[in-house]
Amino acid sequence: MAGTEKEVAFIRGDGIGPEIVDNSKRIVDAAVGKSGAGSIRWVEAYAGSAAEEKFGNRLPDQTLEIIKRCKVAIKGPIETPVGKGFTSINVRLRLAFDLYANIRPVKYFPGIVSPLKKPEGIDMVIFRENTDDLYRGIEWKYDSAEAGKVRDFLNSELGTDIESDAGIGIKVIGKAKTQRVTRIALNYAINHRRKSITIMHKGNIMKYTEGAFREWAYETAEKEFRDRIVTEQEVANGASRDGKILLNDRIADNMFQQIITRPDEYDIILAPNLNGDYVSDAAGALIGNIGVLGGANIGDNYAMFEAVHGTVPKYAGMDVANPMGMLSACTLMLEHIGMDVAATSIKKAVSAVLEEKIATKDIARFLGTEAVGTKEFSDSIIAKIKEG
Ligand code: NAP
Numbered sequence: 001m002a003g004t005e006k007e008v009a010f011i012r013g014d015g016i017g018p019e020i021v022d023n024s025k026r027i028v029d030a031a032v033g034k035s036g037a038g039s040i041r042w043v044e045a046y047a048g049s050a051a052e053e054k055f056g057n058r059l060p061d062q063t064l065e066i067i068k069r070c071k072v073a074i075k076g077p078i079e080t081p082v083g084k085g086f087t088s089i090n091v092r093l094r095l096a097f098d099l100y101a102n103i104r105p106v107k108y109f110p111g112i113v114s115p116l117k118k119p120e121g122i123d124m125v126i127f128r129e130n131t132d133d134l135y136r137g138i139e140w141k142y143d144s145a146e147a148g149k150v151r152d153f154l155n156s157e158l159g160t161d162i163e164s165d166a167g168i169g170i171k172v173i174g175k176a177k178t179q180r181v182t183r184i185a186l187n188y189a190i191n192h193r194r195k196s197i198t199i200m201h202k203g204n205i206m207k208y209t210e211g212a213f214r215e216w217a218y219e220t221a222e223k224e225f226r227d228r229i230v231t232e233q234e235v236a237n238g239a240s241r242d243g244k245i246l247l248n249d250r251i252a253d254n255m256f257q258q259i260i261t262r263p264d265e266y267d268i269i270l271a272p273n274l275n276g277d278y279v280s281d282a283a284g285a286l287i288g289n290i291g292v293l294g295g296a297n298i299g300d301n302y303a304m305f306e307a308v309h310g311t312v313p314k315y316a317g318m319d320v321a322n323p324m325g326m327l328s329a330c331t332l333m334l335e336h337i338g339m340d341v342a343a344t345s346i347k348k349a350v351s352a353v354l355e356e357k358i359a360t361k362d363i364a365r366f367l368g369t370e371a372v373g374t375k376e377f378s379d380s381i382i383a384k385i386k387e388g
Contacts, residue, residue, distance in 0.1 A: 003038025006337050009066045013076025014048040015311025016321035021076040023378035024326040028334065030382045031342035031349075038339075043070055047089050048078040059089050064096060067302065074333055075306045076326065079313070090306075094130055099297035099304055100177065101184040102128040102276065103332065106283040106293060109324075111354035113366040114288035121264025124283055125194070127185040128276025130297060132177045133209070135273045139169035173209040173272055178216040184298060185270045186225050189245045197221075197229075199249035200271040200279060213272045214249050221247050252279075259283055284308065291362050294328030296336065303336050305329035319373040322360040324350060327381075349384035353377070 010025065012018040025042060032040055045066040052058050067073045080088040093099070108114065108122040116122075140147035147168045154160040162168075189197055199218070203211030221229050230239050232248035250258060252275050259266055259279070263286055271279060284290040293308040307325030315321045327346060334343035353359075357369045358380045364371035372380070 003036060005039050005041050006072070006339075007041045007043055007070045008333065008337070009043050009045045009070040009073035011045050011047045011063070011073065011075040011078075012050060013311065014050075014079045015077060015313045015316045017048070017076025017078070017311060018050075019317070019319065019321055019374050020307065020323040020326040021074065023323045023374055024074070024330045027323075027327060027346060027349075027378055027381050027385070028330050028342070030385045031345045032334070032339055034345060034385055034388060035339065035341040037342060045073065047075070047093075059092055067093075067097065067304070071302050072333060072337060073302075073304045074326070074330060075304055077307060077309065077311045079311050093304060094297055097302035097304065098131070098299040099302060100129065100131045101181045101298045102126075102130045102280075102295060103184075103188070103298060104128070104280045104284075104293060104295040104308065105328070105332070106280075106287060108287045109292060109351060109354055111357065111359070111367065112288045112292065112363055114286060116260070116263070116286055119263070119287060122283075122286055124259070124263070124266050125188070125192075125268050126276060126280050126283060127181060127188070127268060127270045128280060129173075129177060129181045129213075129271070129273050131273070132173050133273035134169055134171050135277075136170075136172055138172065140167065142167040171206065171209050173213050175212070175216050178213050178272075179220045180300075182217045182220040182270060183224065185268055186221060186228070186245070189268050190225075190228055194245065194267050196246040196248065196267040198255070198266055198269050199247075200252055200255045200269050200275050201249060202252040202275070204251055210252075210272060210275075217270060218247065218249075255279060256282055259286065280308070288366075289362060290325075291322050292324040292328065294325050294330070294332060296329065296332045298336075303333070305333040305336075319375055320361050320371070321374050322362050323374055323378055345385050345388065346381070349381045352384045353380045356380075 012021045043066055045063040046054055047059050047063055051060055078089045104126045106124045108119045142165055150168050151162045154162055185197055199214050201210040201214040203214045229247045230241055230244040284293050291309045295308050297304045306329050309325050331343040331346050357367050358372055360377050361371035
């Protein structure tokens with residue numbers, strides 16, 4: 001066979017996970033086969049309830065070993081109970097492999113009903129720093145001894161006047177962590193010929209965390225990518241864009257109204273963890289269905305690709321779930337391992353199928369057409385890929 005064989009780990013996950021992962025794998029195999037780029041050797045790893053049943057552990061060491069070996073994994077959604085029980089397996093995987101950049105493309109699919117009048121221009125990619133900020137979980141309950149100690153220290157040593165009934169959370173944003181996610185966003189922009197990068201921050205209020213994120217992102221771009229970027233300020237001063245990536249920044253609250261009123265003006269958004277979390281779902285809502293979105297979690301040595309949505313337990317095993325989110329994650333995976341032709345053929349096939357109004361229930365109900373099941377929808381995509 002021409003091309004190479006790539007090893008990719010897969011985790012089926014919980015709820016609708018097994019159906020969307022298995023069908024996405026079939027579609028990926030068809031696209032890779034058709035492209036002549038080689039093949040994928042899928043290696044199964046277990047996490048979530050399937051792992052609990054098989055190994056008595058929701059995230060067994062064996063799974064971590066398989067991902068270490070393959071370096072690339074796709075993952076179905078995994079259940080996380082709210083407010084009790086085990087910590088999120090998703091968070092544990094991100095930390096174990098230092099997957100510091102979360103990448104989420106948000107592109108409008110013709111046929112899906114959006115809340116916007118003109119959603120056609122929506123084509124953004126959000127880069128969210130995945131390991132820093134308030135998500136580090138450094139916080140203490142208002143009545144804990146620790147919160148008391150922190151309040152006492154701050155009030156007596158640093159002149160603050162924090163009330164005795166206040167809970168404490170610490171926001172941490174570091175230079176090195178900002179630099180590395182900025183590099184990933186810039187390299188992606190260059191490799192994918194994107195037009196602009198907008199740094200989203202609330203630096204007017206949080207000067208030394210989000211303000212610093214903005215400053216370090218500009219600094220990294222100007223020092224390390226000088227010949228590939230031009231800033232909005234430089235353009236205002238007369239510099240030519242000359243095929244370069246435009247770098248600008250927007251204050252977080254303004255960013256939300258900008259992507260709603262003028263989404264076609266935004267391309268790549270680079271944000272610290274919390275802003276990135278908020279803006280990803282808001283941008284997803286603009287295209288009308290968050291169930292079609294996929295994302296990547298990337299580090300220097302490992303990468304994991306997953307749908308944005310959860311396990312939708314009520315649809316588990318019913319052959320009604322939409323596999324598009326998982327499939328979108330798979331196209332990112334294919335681009336990551338250099339199988340771009342296969343990724344493009346999947347995207348084209350999905351659009352062609354939707355244009356024919358073939359859709360799973362979540363989309364068909366807005367189109368006013370009869371829904372097809374997960375398997376039939378996937379078969380239609382495979383048929384389009386083969387027609388090529
Ligand atoms: P969810 O599973 O995403 O489901 C929310 C709703 O979105 C569903 O009721 C359904 O809407 C629709 N939906 C989402 N994806 C769909 C698909 N592929 N096909 C058809 N409909 C889809 O969110 P949740 O109910 O908040 O979370 C359930 C569990 O998933 C929780 O345990 C949560 O922790 C977990 N979760 C895991 C991940 C992950 O592993 N990365 C991410 C998010 C959540 P309708 O009811 O309108 O049909």
